[in-house]
Amino acid sequence: MPYRTEGEHVMSINRRQFLKLAGVTTVAGIGGTAVFNGLRDNGPEAAQSSPDPRSLKGKRWGFVVDVSKLKSGEDYQKCIDACHSVHNVPDMRSLPEDIRKRQEVKWIWKDTYEHTFPTAPEDEYQNSELKEKNFFLFCNHCAQPACVRVCPTKATFRRKDGIVMQDMHRCIGCRFCMAACPFGARSFNWRDPRPFIRPEKENREYPTRMIGVVEKCTLCTERLAKGLKPACVEVSNGAIVFGDLEDPNSEVRKIIASKYTIRRKPELGTQPGIYYVIGGVEHAG
Amino acid sequence: MLDKALTGSRRYWTWIFILLAIIGVAFLAYLRQLNEGLGITGLSRDVSWGLYIGQFTFLVGVAASAVMLVIPYYLHDFKKFGKIVILGEFLAVSAVIMCVLFIFVDMGQPIRIMNVILYPTPNSVMFWDTVVLMGYLALNLVIGWTTLGAERNGVKPPAWVKPLIYLSIPWAVSIHTVTAFLYAGIPGRHFWLTAVMAARFLASAFAGGPALLVLLALLVRKYSKFDPGYEPIQALGKIITYAMFANVFLLGLEFFTAFYSNIPGHMQPFKYLYAGINGHAKLVPLMWTSGIFALASLGLLVFPGLRKNEKILAFACVILFISLWIDKGFGLVVGGFVPNMFETVTEYWPTLPEVIITAGVWAIGLLVLTVLYKVAVAVREETA
Numbered sequence: 109m110p111y112r113t114e115g116e117h118v119m120s121i122n123r124r125q126f127l128k129l130a131g132v133t134t135v136a137g138i139g140g141t142a143v144f145n146g147l148r149d150n151g152p153e154a155a156q157s158s159p160d161p162r163s164l165k166g167k168r169w170g171f172v173v174d175v176s177k178l179k180s181g182e183d184y185q186k187c188i189d190a191c192h193s194v195h196n197v198p199d200m201r202s203l204p205e206d207i208r209k210r211q212e213v214k215w216i217w218k219d220t221y222e223h224t225f226p227t228a229p230e231d232e233y234q235n236s237e238l239k240e241k242n243f244f245l246f247c248n249h250c251a252q253p254a255c256v257r258v259c260p261t262k263a264t265f266r267r268k269d270g271i272v273m274q275d276m277h278r279c280i281g282c283r284f285c286m287a288a289c290p291f292g293a294r295s296f297n298w299r300d301p302r303p304f305i306r307p308e309k310e311n312r313e314y315p316t317r318m319i320g321v322v323e324k325c326t327l328c329t330e331r332l333a334k335g336l337k338p339a340c341v342e343v344s345n346g347a348i349v350f351g352d353l354e355d356p357n358s359e360v361r362k363i364i365a366s367k368y369t370i371r372r373k374p375e376l377g378t379q380p381g382i383y384y385v386i387g388g389v390e391h392a393g
Numbered sequence: 394m395l396d397k398a399l400t401g402s403r404r405y406w407t408w409i410f411i412l413l414a415i416i417g418v419a420f421l422a423y424l425r426q427l428n429e430g431l432g433i434t435g436l437s438r439d440v441s442w443g444l445y446i447g448q449f450t451f452l453v454g455v456a457a458s459a460v461m462l463v464i465p466y467y468l469h470d471f472k473k474f475g476k477i478v479i480l481g482e483f484l485a486v487s488a489v490i491m492c493v494l495f496i497f498v499d500m501g502q503p504i505r506i507m508n509v510i511l512y513p514t515p516n517s518v519m520f521w522d523t524v525v526l527m528g529y530l531a532l533n534l535v536i537g538w539t540t541l542g543a544e545r546n547g548v549k550p551p552a553w554v555k556p557l558i559y560l561s562i563p564w565a566v567s568i569h570t571v572t573a574f575l576y577a578g579i580p581g582r583h584f585w586l587t588a589v590m591a592a593r594f595l596a597s598a599f600a601g602g603p604a605l606l607v608l609l610a611l612l613v614r615k616y617s618k619f620d621p622g623y624e625p626i627q628a629l630g631k632i633i634t635y636a637m638f639a640n641v642f643l644l645g646l647e648f649f650t651a652f653y654s655n656i657p658g659h660m661q662p663f664k665y666l667y668a669g670i671n672g673h674a675k676l677v678p679l680m681w682t683s684g685i686f687a688l689a690s691l692g693l694l695v696f697p698g699l700r701k702n703e704k705i706l707a708f709a710c711v712i713l714f715i716s717l718w719i720d721k722g723f724g725l726v727v728g729g730f731v732p733n734m735f736e737t738v739t740e741y742w743p744t745l746p747e748v749i750i751t752a753g754v755w756a757i758g759l760l761v762l763t764v765l766y767k768v769a770v771a772v773r774e775e776t777a
Contacts, residue, residue: 207432209437209739210437210438210439210739211432211437211438212438219735222736223735223736223737224735226734226735226736227658254579254580254581257516257517258517258518258519258579259514259517260508260509260514260517260519260520260523261505261508261509261511261512261514261517262512262514263508278505278508278512279501279502279505280500280501280502280503280505280506280508280509281431281500281501281502281503281505282496282499282500282501282519283441283442283499283501284517284519284575286438286441287441287442287579287582287729287730288579288580289581289734290580290581290582290734291734292438292439292733292734292735294438295438296431296438296441296501297430297501298430298431298432298436298437298438299429299430299432300429300430318502319430319501320430320431320500320501320502321501321502322501373581376580376581377580378580
């Protein structure tokens with residue numbers, strides 16, 4: 109009997125202490141989450157819920173593209189394949205050419221100088237070397253993105269590190285962003301993309317998309333979070349340089365400071381984050 | 394009052410069932426689009442909006458045009474419009490319903506439509522367009538239904554309707570202005586980036602909407618005992634004439650700015666629409682039809698002697714409506730996308746399923762309009 113009383117006594121103090129603690133922490137607004145975080149720290153989910161210490165941090169990520177580093181069509185294709193395979197971008201080559209061209213999804217592709225820079229100064233007397241070159245095109249991750257301005261659901265938004273991101277689970281497929289983007293960087297899933305991803309090639313670590321949503325280059329946010337550079341950069345042989353445009357000591361800033369670079373349609377004020385080296389080293393200065 | 398739509402002549406029911414049949418076929422086509430995706434339309438990554446959004450834009454104008462009856466009747470005490478103002482309000486209701494449906498069928502993920510409300514985004518013009526269109530639908534439904542109900546009972550409309558009527562006037566202007574802003578605020582689409590877009594939208598709306606209304610009023614007279622009267626229709630004819638002149642004038646301004654400035658980006662869409670670029674000329678016959686019909690309709694409307702003949706007025710209204718339908722319901726949207734962002738040309742032409750779905754939405758609009766007009770006409774026949 110005294111033993112039992114003793115036990116009850118201990119229990120009641122504990123309960124009272126617990127309630128007091130819970131009350132205080134709830135008032136402080138940290139109650140539930142503090143307890144759960146405490147539990148999680150030792151759990152298997154800890155690695156996923158806290159940022160990877162290796163993750164790359166920047167104020168405004170961007171690219172400098174120098175296509176003089178690319179020697180052949182294969183060099184271009186390597187970058188395109190690296191991106192499209194890691195992001196499960198559907199390969200629609202099985203479709204008839206005219207339908208594929210109208211409905212394909214692409215995050216990175218190549219095109220001529222004239223098409224890449226339709227409003228850039230150019231004329232018939234310009235050196236033909238420039239005109240014959242192909243350039244890489246992707247989302248420009250603009251500082252003033254028109255697509256973000258027009259999106260009616262905030263499905264596309266600008267992150268603190270300057271990346272213009274797309275939430276494919278919120279997108280309603282209105283395609284206002286496609287009308288607004290002056291760079292044709294956005295792709296709509298006009299048909300179900302999944303049959304165009306070969307099961308053996310599917311990257312199980314990256315989601316596939318459903319019909320009727322818009323997608324585009326995300327500057328490999330999933331790789332940056334693990335401390336890796338974007339997939340295209342890795343295999344580009346230095347043709348695509350990745351870095352923080354806000355950091356004066358970054359490699360991208362050094363190239364921009366020393367070589368002649370241009371951006372696509374700068375006159376529209378969207379402030380693209382992708383710079384193109386024109387002319388290469390031998391022509392500079 | 395809705396019970397009045399449930400009794401009608403054999404002709405009335407035949408018309409209803411024709412509309413229902415079109416809606417049924419279109420629904421099947423829509424299920425296919427839902428299943429296979431918008432890839433069954435003629436749209437592409439370069440021309441990502443087409444017939445659906447064009448129809449939406451055009452019908453916002455039709456909806457806004459009700460104000461052309463409301464202003465003379467309620468602000469200027471133009472009594473002659475008393476009989477037909479309800480036709481304008483109910484036309485607006487039907488037009489807004491079609492607008493909403495055209496947006497819906499254009500969506501890649503229609504099931505997520507509530508995201509526009511769940512994540513309200515004031516910096517998006519589309520958010521505001523949703524707000525103003527829903528408001529306008531509610532205003533016209535409430536105003537039309539209440540005033541008609543009062544008329545049926547032989548009493549004056551309740552006093553609280555008056556402020557709503559006054560509110561509906563700037564509201565009508567707002568729906569078409571905001572719709573113009575969907576286009577006119579986009580960088581890099583030269584054809585749309587023009588300050589007169591909203592003004593032109595309003596001008597074409599105030600011509601096209603009343604033209605449709607003239608035709609509807611003539612049909613109502615032909616098929617019912619309710620006669621909207623000669624004078625109100627003539628007054629509409631005058632409004633149409635002024636508005637159409639304003640519209641053609643504004644279009645002319647666009648041509649001047651594009652071609653006198655000689656800036657390639659500004660000229661290209663006009664060249665594509667009216668002459669074709671490198672043999673890509675799918676819209677050229679349509680755009681010329683639109684242009685010729687516009688001028689021809691003005692030629693008939695500008696002379697009061699011709700306009701006073703109701704047959705000529707009706708013909709002028711038909712070609713004017715077709716002209717504006719092509720220009721705003723089709724050319725306006727496509728012209729913004731051609732040439733594309735790389736200054737190359739990808740053409741657009743709607744596919745059969747796309748046309749069927751479009752016809753289905755129009756049929757739903759006509760069904761709503763028929764039912765509402767049936768009620769209005771029945772009340773008029775009763776109280777006459």
